[in-house]
Amino acid sequence: MHSLLFDDIPYLPEAQKEHDKFAEVLRRNNVKVLYLDELIAEVLKDKKLKNTFLDQIIMDSGFKGEATYDTLKSYLYNLAPSKMVSVIMEGVRKETLGDTLKNLRSFPEVDSTPFIMAPMPNLYFTRDLASIIGEGASISNMTFKARRRETLFIEYILANHPFFSEYTVPLWHRRGDITRIEGGDVLVLNEHVVAVGISQRTSVEAIESLANRLFKSDSGYDTVVAIKIPNNHAMMHLDTVFTMVNYDQFTVYPDIMQKHQKMDIWTLHSSPEGIRYKKHSNLQQVLKETLGLNEVDLIYTGNGDPIAAPREQWNDGSNTLTIAPGEVVTYNRNYVSNKLLREHGIKVHEIPSSELSRGRGGPRCMSMPLLRDDL
Numbered sequence: 001m002h003s004l005l006f007d008d009i010p011y012l013p014e015a016q017k018e019h020d021k022f023a024e025v026l027r028r029n030n031v032k033v034l035y036l037d038e039l040i041a042e043v044l045k046d047k048k049l050k051n052t053f054l055d056q057i058i059m060d061s062g063f064k065g066e067a068t069y070d071t072l073k074s075y076l077y078n079l080a081p082s083k084m085v086s087v088i089m090e091g092v093r094k095e096t097l098g099d100t101l102k103n104l105r106s107f108p109e110v111d112s113t114p115f116i117m118a119p120m121p122n123l124y125f126t127r128d129l130a131s132i133i134g135e136g137a138s139i140s141n142m143t144f145k146a147r148r149r150e151t152l153f154i155e156y157i158l159a160n161h162p163f164f165s166e167y168t169v170p171l172w173h174r175r176g177d178i179t180r181i182e183g184g185d186v187l188v189l190n191e192h193v194v195a196v197g198i199s200q201r202t203s204v205e206a207i208e209s210l211a212n213r214l215f216k217s218d219s220g221y222d223t224v225v226a227i228k229i230p231n232n233h234a235m236m237h238l239d240t241v242f243t244m245v246n247y248d249q250f251t252v253y254p255d256i257m258q259k260h261q262k263m264d265i266w267t268l269h270s271s272p273e274g275i276r277y278k279k280h281s282n283l284q285q286v287l288k289e290t291l292g293l294n295e296v297d298l299i300y301t302g303n304g305d306p307i308a309a310p311r312e313q314w315n316d317g318s319n320t321l322t323i324a325p326g327e328v329v330t331y332n333r334n335y336v337s338n339k340l341l342r343e344h345g346i347k348v349h350e351i352p353s354s355e356l357s358r359g360r361g362g363p364r365c366m367s368m369p370l371l372r373d374d375l
């Protein structure tokens with residue numbers, strides 16, 4: 001469980017029902033929902049792409065041109081694209097390949113787990129694979145082994161899906177870059193400001209490189225707000241403790257602030273001499289300055305209550321998915337936070353969450369906006 005970054009085991013049929021409900025709520029509210037597995041299967045109908053994709057995913061699964069590599073490749077290549085995608089996502093158990101796994105070098109690895117190719121259960125958190133910033137994308141380089149292969153799906157989709165055929169998506173961060181960044185740390189605040197968490201999953205070096213690429217292109221982005229958050233599994237990304245719910249309203253988990261609401265925040269600004277840095281300690285003040293607002297409403301997870309706040313943060317009470325200014329999707333179990341959001345004038349769509357929440361991600365983590373309206 002822990003190597004797969006789970007704290008508990010979801011009951012699959014219920015998790016699937018809850019996820020369908022999530023997609024239904026989005027559709028009912030004018031969001032066009034696309035599924036990662038369907039998009040990648042469409043791309044891999046092309047035989048050449050299927051071939052290079054398989055080479056890469058098998059290599060990334062730890063096999064480099066040995067007997068096991070060949071066995072896996074021919075097994076997967078002979079499946080129809082949508083079946084092949086499901087099998088790769090679900091993982092391949094060693095008995096599926098049976099007696100063909102006699103290679104000495106692959107033997108110890110194969111024997112320590114029932115899988116020859118590990119499953120990717122965190123793929124329902126599509127947010128983390130990439131972020132769309134303006135007209136380009138930042139493809140993640142994930143911190144933990146359990147999630148590193150996931151980004152290959154989005155890399156192939158952005159480069160090859162007919163949806164993008166007229167357009168080469170500029171990349172502000174590439175899958176192969178050595179610096180570490182994950183989509184859950186990236187919050188697009190408007191058309192020229194983006195906030196990024198300095199976290200368990202995203203390094204300062206990645207933020208600087210992202211800022212450089214955004215500033216040196218015609219992305220329109222001139223400000224990056226780097227926000228330091230605690231380094232632990234409950235708060236692995238910025239969006240587990242801080243999200244934007246309206247032009248001037250944000251949810252925040254109060255425990256990320258020190259005494260007198262102090263935090264470590266840097267703004268990175270574009271300037272002719274390169275990046276200009278400024279250190280700040282007050283979140284509200286930084287948001288006002290960078291977004292040009294007179295007032296900012298910070299809505300505390302669990303109303304800041306010493307019991308409700310950590311409980312609801314653990315169950316992704318700060319991880320709201322904003323589908324329009326002042327309109328969000330949240331887990332129903334976070335009733336203290338949901339009530340407070342409504343008291344602050346936010347329209348809240350609640351979704352069932354008994355099983356989905358066990359993966360430690362909420363509605364924002366479970367989605368990745370590809371196209372946003374210009375607001």
Ligand SMILES: NC(=O)NCCC[C@H](N)C(=O)O
Pocket residue numbers: 004005006122125127128147183184185236237239240359360361362364365
């Ligand atoms: N943006 C997010 O906070 N995503 C949640 C990811 C949860 C997943 N189990 C992980 O640890 O990566």
